[in-house]
Amino acid sequence: MAVPVLTGLNLTLGEKGITVIVGKSGCGKTTLLRILAGLEPLDQGEIHMPGSSQKIGMVFQEPRLMPWLTVWKNIIFGQKKDEIEQEKIQELIDTVGLTGFEKAYPNQLSGGMQQRVSLARALAYDAELILMDEPFAALDHFTRETMQQELLRIDSVSRKLTVFVTHSIDEALLLAQKIVVLGEGNVSGEYDLSPYSYPRDLLSDELIEIKRNILEKL
Amino acid sequence: MKNRGKVKSHGKMKAERGLKKGSVWRDRCKSWGVTLGILILWFAVSKTGIWSSYVLPSPEQVWISFLAMVRTGVLFVHILDSFARVFTGFWIAFLIAFCLGILAGIKPSASAYYNHIVEFMRNVPPLSLIPLLILWFGIGETSKIIIIVLASFFPMFLNIKKGLASCDPKLLEVGTSLNFTAWQKFARIMLPNAIPDILIGMRVGLGYSWRAIIGAEMIAAASGLGYLILDSQQMSRSDKVIVGIFVIGIVGYCCDLLFSLAIKKLAHGGVDDSWS
Numbered sequence: 001m002a003v004p005v006l007t008g009l010n011l012t013l014g015e016k017g018i019t020v021i022v023g024k025s026g027c028g029k030t031t032l033l034r035i036l037a038g039l040e041p042l043d044q045g046e047i048h049m050p051g052s053s054q055k056i057g058m059v060f061q062e063p064r065l066m067p068w069l070t071v072w073k074n075i076i077f078g079q080k081k082d083e084i085e086q087e088k089i090q091e092l093i094d095t096v097g098l099t100g101f102e103k104a105y106p107n108q109l110s111g112g113m114q115q116r117v118s119l120a121r122a123l124a125y126d127a128e129l130i131l132m133d134e135p136f137a138a139l140d141h142f143t144r145e146t147m148q149q150e151l152l153r154i155d156s157v158s159r160k161l162t163v164f165v166t167h168s169i170d171e172a173l174l175l176a177q178k179i180v181v182l183g184e185g186n187v188s189g190e191y192d193l194s195p196y197s198y199p200r201d202l203l204s205d206e207l208i209e210i211k212r213n214i215l216e217k218l
Numbered sequence: 219m220k221n222r223g224k225v226k227s228h229g230k231m232k233a234e235r236g237l238k239k240g241s242v243w244r245d246r247c248k249s250w251g252v253t254l255g256i257l258i259l260w261f262a263v264s265k266t267g268i269w270s271s272y273v274l275p276s277p278e279q280v281w282i283s284f285l286a287m288v289r290t291g292v293l294f295v296h297i298l299d300s301f302a303r304v305f306t307g308f309w310i311a312f313l314i315a316f317c318l319g320i321l322a323g324i325k326p327s328a329s330a331y332y333n334h335i336v337e338f339m340r341n342v343p344p345l346s347l348i349p350l351l352i353l354w355f356g357i358g359e360t361s362k363i364i365i366i367v368l369a370s371f372f373p374m375f376l377n378i379k380k381g382l383a384s385c386d387p388k389l390l391e392v393g394t395s396l397n398f399t400a401w402q403k404f405a406r407i408m409l410p411n412a413i414p415d416i417l418i419g420m421r422v423g424l425g426y427s428w429r430a431i432i433g434a435e436m437i438a439a440a441s442g443l444g445y446l447i448l449d450s451q452q453m454s455r456s457d458k459v460i461v462g463i464f465v466i467g468i469v470g471y472c473c474d475l476l477f478s479l480a481i482k483k484l485a486h487g488g489v490d491d492s493w494s
Contacts, residue, residue, distance in 0.1 A: 037394075058392075064392050066392075068410050078397075125396060
């Protein structure tokens with residue numbers, strides 16, 4: 001039996017920056033992302049995509065790397081042969097901190113490194129929209145912190161639209177320029193965090209106030 | 219960062235390789251020791267004269283006939299004949315298994331049509347078809363090659379099918395998210411993902427076909443290792459029978475060894491444990 005997950009959802013995403021969607025587990029965060037990525041059919045409603053190209057980069061909860069390919073080949077996996085720019089890929093590998101591991105296979109890497117390859121693959125695909133489904137959930141505290149900083153740095157350079165799904169309000173407060181709170185299949189709150197500069201102090205009064213507010217709406 | 223990463227992984231690999239080398243040597247000593255023990259036992263028993271040299275030929279006798287057969291070149295003719303049959307039949311079987319396996323792997327729902335037939339055929343030893351094959355195709359090469367095709371088809375077909383059908387849908391979703399076409403998803407995700415299974419199927423299939431050809435040659439042939447054994451039996455030359463058995467075992471063993479080496483190279487890109 002099909003259970004409706006998202007009903008009456010009306011959401012406008014910005015043109016660039018990081019939009020974070022928070023919600024309890026089972027509220028439809030992942031479903032929303034999968035619909036945006038075209039992995040899940042839409043029963044009703046419409047999605048309007050900005051721009052002409054439909055290129056969407058997706059970072060899944062697990063790394064989902066091809067075990068038979070090296071790091072380098074995994075990163076260029078989505079590109080056409082004639083579109084590959086060696087220097088750009090090398091730059092990307094440096095950015096995600098995998099220099100020297102280009103010829104390694106996924107099994108030789110730690111979970112955090114695999115997730116960084118997966119991030120690099122999405123970035124190399126040169127998508128206008130990058131979707132991230134709790135990409136750091138399986139990582140340990142320190143790797144997660146590094147990756148969050150990495151994401152903010154990449155965002156400040158690339159200025160693409162990133163939609164980031166998480167169940168951690170702290171992570172949302174650290175990363176987001178815009179927070180969308182999803183509750184009961186619907187948007188229950190939107191917050192504009194663009195005035196707050198990075199790195200953010202989660203213990204500042206304003207952010208604690210916002211967190212309290214979000215917790216009420218979840 | 220660059221150097222550190224490299225040095226670390228290389229150092230680790232080297233240490234592991236060193237460790238492996240030691241244990242490989244120890245294992246080799248163990249296996250040669252047992253082989254030598256069996257040979258000595260054989261030698262001792264044949265020296266006691268409990269059994270006549272017809273029932274249990276001595277190792278020297280076997281060795282002498284082996285050398286004689288090598289010198290005249292008869293042995294190589296038999297090996298080559300058997301080998302040529304296995305080679306032809308094996309590749310025909312592989313081609314058929316590959317095409318049908320892909321169809322079956324892509325459309326698992328269609329298995330209802332053929333599953334029972336496959337299971338039925340899999341349980342029929344190809345050798346049991348020999349009377350009919352001789353009747354239909356004569357005692358020429360065709361009937362022997364058909365035996366090999368039948369023997370090696372099933373392990374290859376089933377493994378190719380399994381390899382393709384068991385592709386992780388999560389990996390296929392990566393293809394969808396990268397806007398891959400159905401063909402790209404097959405060629406770039408499903409097929410490479412199935413390669414270890416395909417190679418294992420080929421290895422098992424090769425072993426099966428090697429066994430089947432010996433049986434087929436014992437029934438209907440004028441050359442080949444199976445024929446050599448049967449002919450020697452009729453000439454009451456047990457020593458030559460043993461030479462034939464040894465050659466079959468050693469050639470089969472070498473084929474399998476070569477194949478497993480090739481699998482290692484192909485499936486792992488030359489690196490250990492690169493496959494999940």
